[in-house]
Amino acid sequence: MASSTGSQTLPVSKVSSIADQNFDYMFKLLIIGNSAVGKTSLLFRYADHTFTPAFVSTVGIDFKVKTIHRKDKRIKLQIWDTAGQERYRTITTAYYRGAMGFLLVYDITSSDSFIAVQNWATQIKTYSWDNAQVVLVGNKMDLDEERMVPQDQGSHLAAQLGFGFFETSAKDNVNVKEAFECLVNRICERMSKSEEGINCAMPSGSQCETPQKFGQYCAC
């Protein structure tokens, strides 16, 4: 649902049919990062208010839905949890293109997962829309005695990449809601910016025949 020429735009589902009156907009978000950094745990904490100490590695991709309110609008979040393991990379990157925002997660007790952030950022740049928003998340901040990545390194890298930044604990429920909602706020801010330069022309054969400009995004 995005422009095929000119500046790239993001797809927004603006709901108008009677069947879908439970929300005004749908945002598709993706959680990415190395295996075992806590992506699934962050999603379960945010969407279901639960935490499980057991590690069951995600196979492929899965999602949960959560509805939140911004001003007078109901926003349905479709949050996709991707597998961090390399062998699922082809499947998971196929989902990047329709995403409006990414939670890019590393584990503060794992230098490798932090080093990998650059690669994940490159993947976002390669496979997603130009306007996609990103929040970098250093998870497992409850394990401070095992910390390998200082907080200021995380915030410095996020600033360099133009991403938001939070340290979180899915286990202790610290900053989880804040990180997700920072991402939503960044998307909303982007949507409210000037429409200039946005080209909502659809490729021929597109299901979306009359796209409308909506801030920096296109809506069907």
Ligand SMILES: Nc1nc2c(ncn2[C@@H]2O[C@H](COP(=O)(O)OP(=O)(O)OP(=O)(O)O)[C@@H](O)[C@H]2O)c(=O)[nH]1
């Ligand atoms: N101490 C602590 N452990 C956590 C936290 N978040 C997740 N874990 C644990 O870390 C392990 C991995 O968590 P997952 O959420 O499954 O990791 P993942 O990133 O989804 O992993 P993949 O599905 O393989 O990509 C599990 O044993 C979790 O219980 C946290 O904030 N603190």
